Amino acid sequence: MYTRGMEDKLITTSVSPTPEMIERAYQLATRFQCPFEERLHKTMNAFLRKADKVYMVGKLGRDMLYTADSEQPFFFHPSMAKIRVQRMLSGEVDPLVSIAQLRPGDDFLDLTLGLGADSIVASHAVAPAGNVVGVEKNPFIAEVVAQGLKHWDEDVPGLNEAMRSIMVVQQDHLAYLRALKDRSFDTVYVDPMFREARVHSAHLTPLRFWAEDEKVTKDVLKEAKRVARRAVVLKAERGSQIFTRLGFPEIKKHRSVSYGAMPAERGR
Structure with missing residues (x-):
């Protein structure tokens, strides 16, 4: 396993992902050239100890971006x-x-x-x-x-x-x-x-x-x-x-x- 500092970004999914979400996460990892790691039951903080930034593939297109420097994730909203x-x-x-x-x-x-x-x-x-x-x-x-x-x-x-x-x-x-x-x-x-x-x-x-x-x-x-x-x-x-x-x-x-x-x- 890699530790924080070895990876800048990684891709994961929300909890209990569908097969389509996992497939899309793999595709994004290939496109963005960064690792994919299964979510399983790990917390987002666990991922942020491994990478500075995390892209989470969410349900119904509700993807989120997490970073150790911000308490809140970035996500789309019509605002x-x-x-x-x-x-x-x-x-x-x-x-x-x-x-x-x-x-x-x-x-x-x-x-x-x-x-x-x-x-x-x-x-x-x-x-x-x-x-x-x-x-x-x-x-x-x-x-x-x-x-x-x-x-x-x-x-x-x-x-x-x-x-x-x-x-x-x-x-x-x-x-x-x-x-x-x-x-x-x-x-x-x-x-x-x-x-x-x-x-x-x-x-x-x-x-x-x-x-x-x-x-x-x-x-x-x-x-x-x-x-x-x-x-x-x-x-x-x-x-x-x-x-x-x-x-x-x-x-x-x-x-x-x-x-x-x-x-x-x-x-x-």
């Missing part, structure tokens, strides 16, 4: 997206939908998928004919969120359809942008907030132990403007220096966050 969609159904205008001018049939690219809340809202706004792609560099986060979007069930009209319609891409966002043709999406969206330590959320805290340190650089912005047909939209903490650094006007301010929009590159 504020559920409330925002409910508000949209009652006639309220969502700030992201407003600033991005989203409408049915639009193509929306989210460069910082994270938990996927903004992508879910966008997917609801562009339904039924629109497309939403969410890019996430970390393969473990991408897998947990992709499974959650596929299996999570809510009783809010249109919310399940919005989640199922999102395509998750596991890749560096700059590399993904560079491979796209000009004007591929109506809106390109970036939200680096969940990677910033100043933003406090009990559910986002575990995510930071897994998230890649992807910066929103001027190269990313240049490619995003080329790929967008309408605009590039940025969300950040209110008063964040990222607006100044990237030249975004901070045009829609809320209590804790602000949005900015930059027109797409013209003449292509």
Whole structure:
């Protein structure tokens, strides 16, 4: 048996897994190139004494990420997206939908998928004919969120359809942008907030132990403007220096966050 420090990550399952869960755990271990160990009756702390991080394949797509540095695991949940969609159904205008001018049939690219809340809202706004792609560099986060979007069930009209319609891409966002043709999406969206330590959320805290340190650089912005047909939209903490650094006007301010929009590159 290996001891803590010999392995960075390992794969296991929840207690009493189905044969399908075990098979999927083996597949993930092969894909992620890390060991699989049967759960049996071992506690998660027992696994965390062997590896720094543990991916647990859960029932009904409820996978979880555990780390010794966080008391709580990371798992998918629609989070504020559920409330925002409910508000949209009652006639309220969502700030992201407003600033991005989203409408049915639009193509929306989210460069910082994270938990996927903004992508879910966008997917609801562009339904039924629109497309939403969410890019996430970390393969473990991408897998947990992709499974959650596929299996999570809510009783809010249109919310399940919005989640199922999102395509998750596991890749560096700059590399993904560079491979796209000009004007591929109506809106390109970036939200680096969940990677910033100043933003406090009990559910986002575990995510930071897994998230890649992807910066929103001027190269990313240049490619995003080329790929967008309408605009590039940025969300950040209110008063964040990222607006100044990237030249975004901070045009829609809320209590804790602000949005900015930059027109797409013209003449292509």
